[in-house]
Each structure stands twice: as structure tokens, then as C-alpha cells.
Amino acid sequence: MSSTLQQSYLPDRALPSRPFVGAVQAGQAPRTTTTPLAVVAFSQGRTPFAFLEHLALTGDALTGLRHDLTAFFGEVLVLATCNRLEIYTADRSVSPGSTADTSAADTSAADTSAADTSAAGSAAGSSAAGSSASGDTGFGGDGVVLELLARRCGLPVRQLAEHATVWSGEDAVRHLITVACGLDSLLIGDQQIVGQLRQAYQAAQHLQSAGPVLHQVVQAALQAGRAAKREHGIDEVAGSLVGAALEVAGPVRGQQALVIGSGSMARLAVAALRRADVGEIIVAGRDVDNARRLADQVGASAAPLGMLPIHLGRVDVVVSATSARHHIVTPPMVPARVTPLTVIDLALPGDVDPALGGRRNVRLLTLDTLRTSLAGQASTTTVQAVQQLVDATVQGLAAPSSLATTLALRQHLADLEAGEAAWLTRKISDPDARQLATQALHRLTAKIAHDLTGSRGRS
Structure with missing residues (x-):
């Protein structure tokens, strides 16, 4: 529903x-x-x-x-x-x-x-x-x-x-x-x-x-x-978002590339660029040490964010993927281009000011533009096969012996625990001893639930 x-x-x-x-x-x-x-x-x-x-x-x-x-x-x-x-x-x-x-x-x-x-x-x-x-x-x-x-x-x-x-x-x-x-x-x-x-x-x-x-x-x-x-x-149909973005961007072999960021997406970008056989790769990040560690993995060089205007004037491809809440790349930072510059913005919120896309010889690819370019990418046969897998998995979970049984067992254990806890309350007069006993009962019940259903209840 x-x-x-x-x-x-x-x-x-x-x-x-x-x-x-x-x-x-x-x-x-x-x-x-x-x-x-x-x-x-x-x-x-x-x-x-x-x-x-x-x-x-x-x-x-x-x-x-x-x-x-x-x-x-x-x-x-x-x-x-x-x-x-x-x-x-x-x-x-x-x-x-x-x-x-x-x-x-x-x-x-x-x-x-x-x-x-x-x-x-x-x-x-x-x-x-x-x-x-x-x-x-x-x-x-x-x-x-x-x-x-x-x-x-x-x-x-x-x-x-x-x-x-x-x-x-x-x-x-x-x-x-x-x-x-x-x-x-x-x-x-x-x-x-x-x-x-x-x-x-x-x-x-x-x-x-x-x-x-x-x-x-x-x-x-x-x-x-x-x-x-x-x-x-x-996954063979898809590869990675970075790799697909580079395919949309066109051939990049031998070009100079700049990766902005040092997180997981930036690591994927560096690897994808190296596989695409680009020339020099520069990794720029807020934390230069993190950027350097990432750069060292693929024989690239590292730079602080403060040097972005210099590198933006000489590279051919930029991939930006940071977690910043504001634009990292703005039009004033990019000098007039004689040769084409492709900027791939994979961040959300975006790292790149959209106005940069209106500059001469600058092509800006964002998640929104990539969504249109990547539509219909997977073969119908592959998608149908995976959809059948989804259907089979849903049906398996809907079987009476699956989730319903687990929930019923959990409820039964909770009811048993409540009954035993009430018995302990009546039989043990000392508050501290009663508390220890009920805690031990709860821990035991939780462990049994975990062993039988694979999940512990909230304590």
C-alpha cells in the first residue's frame, strides 16, 4: 500500500x-x-x-x-x-x-x-x-x-x-x-x-x-x-556511478583529472579515472593528509582546497564528491577556457555552482543530468530476471512459517518473561536482589530470542 x-x-x-x-x-x-x-x-x-x-x-x-x-x-x-x-x-x-x-x-x-x-x-x-x-x-x-x-x-x-x-x-x-x-x-x-x-x-x-x-x-x-x-x-550492467558518469563524459584517456574530496565516492572516482587511463590525477581535499593517502594509492598527487583555482585552470576533467553543505567550485574560480573542461558533480548537496554550466567550453554533469542520460541502461532481460528474484524473496517472507512465526515466538518469550518477572517480584522481598534477578531473566530471554530469531529485543 x-x-x-x-x-x-x-x-x-x-x-x-x-x-x-x-x-x-x-x-x-x-x-x-x-x-x-x-x-x-x-x-x-x-x-x-x-x-x-x-x-x-x-x-x-x-x-x-x-x-x-x-x-x-x-x-x-x-x-x-x-x-x-x-x-x-x-x-x-x-x-x-x-x-x-x-x-x-x-x-x-x-x-x-x-x-x-x-x-x-x-x-x-x-x-x-x-x-x-x-x-x-x-x-x-x-x-x-x-x-x-x-x-x-x-x-x-x-x-x-x-x-x-x-x-x-x-x-x-x-x-x-x-x-x-x-x-x-x-x-x-x-x-x-x-x-x-x-x-x-x-x-x-x-x-x-x-x-x-x-x-x-x-x-x-x-x-x-x-x-x-x-x-x-x-552489477556488470551498472559498474559504478563514477564509471558511468565518465562514459557519459566521453573519452578521457591521457587527460589531466582533478578529484575533489577524499571519501568513499572520491576513492571510486580515483579508481575509475585510473582504469580510464587518464594522465595526471590530482586529489584535493579539506584534509590534505587524507587527500594524500588517497593519492598515494594510485600514484596521484595531493593538494589543499585553496589551490583549486590553479588546478581548475589546467585540468581537463573534474570529479567532485564531498560532503560540504555549500558550493566548493564557483564560476570565479574557473578561468576562461580555451580547451574543454568536463565537470562531474556527484555530491548531494551539489559541490558545483550550477552557473558554471553556462560558461563557454565547460560541460557540467550533475546527478540530475546523469539520471536522464542513464535511463534505460540495463537490458530488459537482466532487469526482468532480478524482478523475478525480488518477487520470490517477497513471497518467501510472506510465507506463514517465516516472519509471522518469528513474531509469534518473540511474543511468547516476552509473555513468559513477564510471567516469571511477576513471580520473582512476589517471591523476592529485597529490592536489590529482585532487580538483579529480573535483569538476569531479561538477559537470558534476550539471548534465547537472539539465538532463535537472530535479533535481540530492545532493553
């Missing part, structure tokens, strides 16, 4: 200090779903890159969002890449009409005033791209996700609602598996997405927000992603 968001569920300013449970509005029955998973997604193909730039959360902002979400949901996974932000939740503790505990506040985040949140309903009335229905999903959690995100990215809820696509149940499962197989990427068969999903899951485990639902679905998605590569060669 896919939908957009209709109303506001959070108080005006305060964030809750603990999870809360609310009742469904009178006369409104929640929709049932075979898998209690939902996703609020912003990704290329459905969300304009100009808007995705505002959702490029990193570092403390991304960690803060994950912490915010765990106050409302039993299970949370945030998948944040250069061209997507997707928030998966399960074990929902919020329903339409809920009232939150407002004892704790994070008032430094974005303004989600009553005007903004009330406007979210009308703004979300028109379906987001890819949505098949408007209206609430039957859970209040989707509205909560948007409002928590609004506080972190500084955008009004109504704008987020206009661009969000929401799936729940089997559709959410299918979407995650499709993503892991590389079928929803800017570059079909993207080699990086499996690693990015694994890292997102590890972050969820670190916060103890990866329960049995996420464990089952994510592990199935990762397995499908590996199978798409191993059995169907989807």
Missing part, C-alpha cells in the same frame, strides 16, 4: 522523552498488514534532486534523527545515501489521535508551527510521485516520521509531505528488496547500495532498534542483493 500523509501527530514543539501509545480515532479501524513494516521514502526518480539536497543529513543530524525515531518506534532503520533518504519503521507505538508526552523538548530544530502542520494535510492531499492512493496509511507513525524529519532538516512538514512516498506491509518489504537489488538506483545495479544498507542496519543494531521484523526483511534484502549480482550480473 502506498500513500501520502494527511495530518499532524506531534505537538508543536516538544519531543517525547519516552515512547507513547495512543488509541485509534473513534470509528477508524487501522488497516491490517501481513508485515508490520512501513517506509517513508525520498529518492531519485520520485523526488527532485533540488529537494533531496535539503535532506542530505550526515553526522550528528543523522544520528539525532535516528535517536528521535527510536523514542516512537520499536524498530527503526534510516537508509541515507547520496540520492535517497528512506526511513523504515516497525512495531509502531503511534496511532492517529495520539497525544505525546511533551516533558522533554528539542526546540532547536525546524519550526513545525500549527500553521505548517495544519497545512500538511492539504499539501499532502495530492499524491506523491509513485503513490497509488492518498490518505493516511492507518498508522499515525508516518506523520510522526515527517514531523521528526522536519525538525532535523529545517523544512516545513507540508513540503516533506508533498515529496514523500509511503509504503506499508508487503509493499514496504518489496521496496527495500528492490532497492537492495539495485533496481531503484540512479544507476541500475548500483554496486554500493548493498554496503550502504548493511551500514544502515549496523547503525540500527548499535541503537538497539533492529528487532525481528527488520532483521528478517533486511537479511532477506541483503541476500537478494548479493544474488542479483552473483546470479544475474546486475
Whole structure:
């Protein structure tokens, strides 16, 4: 089921200090779903890159969002890449009409005033791209996700609602598996997405927000992603985004190249340029030591960002992929060109001022322009084969013996633990001894759950 968001569920300013449970509005029955998973997604193909730039959360902002979400949901996974932000939740503790505990506040985040949140309903009335229905999903959690995100990215809820696509149940499962197989990427068969999903899951485990639902679905998605590569060669169709960008740029053999940045995308760029048999490669970064370490791996040279104007005047190809929140390359930094200059901007937000693309002898390739150039890149046969793999994986998870059994077992263990804890409370009068006993019981139950279902509950 896919939908957009209709109303506001959070108080005006305060964030809750603990999870809360609310009742469904009178006369409104929640929709049932075979898998209690939902996703609020912003990704290329459905969300304009100009808007995705505002959702490029990193570092403390991304960690803060994950912490915010765990106050409302039993299970949370945030998948944040250069061209997507997707928030998966399960074990929902919020329903339409809920009232939150407002004892704790994070008032430094974005303004989600009553005007903004009330406007979210009308703004979300028109379906987001890819949505098949408007209206609430039957859970209040989707509205909560948007409002928590609004506080972190500084955008009004109504704008987020206009661009969000929401799936729940089997559709959410299918979407995650499709993503892991590389079928929803800017570059079909993207080699990086499996690693990015694994890292997102590890972050969820670190916060103890990866329960049995996420464990089952994510592990199935990762397995499908590996199978798409191993059995169907989807990655051979794609290569890497950097390599594809260089193909669009045209022959670069023997040319001088400049790579701006020293992160994972910059490392891919350096490797792709070396494979393309360019001449000299210069790696420029804010941290010169990091840039030098990357340059040494391929026999390149390193430079500080302050020397960009010098190098921009003599190189033929530029690949920029930093995590900066502002433009690294601007028109005044690039002298008039007699020979062509190709600038590939793979950052989100963009590293390069779009105005540079209007300069004579300068060709600017951005994620947005690459999306158009790379459309229809994979063979129909390959895509169909991987789509069949996605279908088979979803059907496997939907089998009665799969996720439903896991959830039932987890619930049974929780019920047993509660009963034994009550017995200990009656039998042990000393508070300290009783606390130690109940803690030991909880740890034992969690270990049994982990061994049987592969996932620990939140402690």
C-alpha cells in the first residue's frame, strides 16, 4: 500500500522523552498488514534532486534523527545515501489521535508551527510521485516520521509531505528488496547500495532498534542483493556511478583529472579515472593528509582546497564528491577556457555552482543530468530476471512459517518473561536482589530470542 500523509501527530514543539501509545480515532479501524513494516521514502526518480539536497543529513543530524525515531518506534532503520533518504519503521507505538508526552523538548530544530502542520494535510492531499492512493496509511507513525524529519532538516512538514512516498506491509518489504537489488538506483545495479544498507542496519543494531521484523526483511534484502549480482550480473550492467558518469563524459584517456574530496565516492572516482587511463590525477581535499593517502594509492598527487583555482585552470576533467553543505567550485574560480573542461558533480548537496554550466567550453554533469542520460541502461532481460528474484524473496517472507512465526515466538518469550518477572517480584522481598534477578531473566530471554530469531529485543 502506498500513500501520502494527511495530518499532524506531534505537538508543536516538544519531543517525547519516552515512547507513547495512543488509541485509534473513534470509528477508524487501522488497516491490517501481513508485515508490520512501513517506509517513508525520498529518492531519485520520485523526488527532485533540488529537494533531496535539503535532506542530505550526515553526522550528528543523522544520528539525532535516528535517536528521535527510536523514542516512537520499536524498530527503526534510516537508509541515507547520496540520492535517497528512506526511513523504515516497525512495531509502531503511534496511532492517529495520539497525544505525546511533551516533558522533554528539542526546540532547536525546524519550526513545525500549527500553521505548517495544519497545512500538511492539504499539501499532502495530492499524491506523491509513485503513490497509488492518498490518505493516511492507518498508522499515525508516518506523520510522526515527517514531523521528526522536519525538525532535523529545517523544512516545513507540508513540503516533506508533498515529496514523500509511503509504503506499508508487503509493499514496504518489496521496496527495500528492490532497492537492495539495485533496481531503484540512479544507476541500475548500483554496486554500493548493498554496503550502504548493511551500514544502515549496523547503525540500527548499535541503537538497539533492529528487532525481528527488520532483521528478517533486511537479511532477506541483503541476500537478494548479493544474488542479483552473483546470479544475474546486475552489477556488470551498472559498474559504478563514477564509471558511468565518465562514459557519459566521453573519452578521457591521457587527460589531466582533478578529484575533489577524499571519501568513499572520491576513492571510486580515483579508481575509475585510473582504469580510464587518464594522465595526471590530482586529489584535493579539506584534509590534505587524507587527500594524500588517497593519492598515494594510485600514484596521484595531493593538494589543499585553496589551490583549486590553479588546478581548475589546467585540468581537463573534474570529479567532485564531498560532503560540504555549500558550493566548493564557483564560476570565479574557473578561468576562461580555451580547451574543454568536463565537470562531474556527484555530491548531494551539489559541490558545483550550477552557473558554471553556462560558461563557454565547460560541460557540467550533475546527478540530475546523469539520471536522464542513464535511463534505460540495463537490458530488459537482466532487469526482468532480478524482478523475478525480488518477487520470490517477497513471497518467501510472506510465507506463514517465516516472519509471522518469528513474531509469534518473540511474543511468547516476552509473555513468559513477564510471567516469571511477576513471580520473582512476589517471591523476592529485597529490592536489590529482585532487580538483579529480573535483569538476569531479561538477559537470558534476550539471548534465547537472539539465538532463535537472530535479533535481540530492545532493553
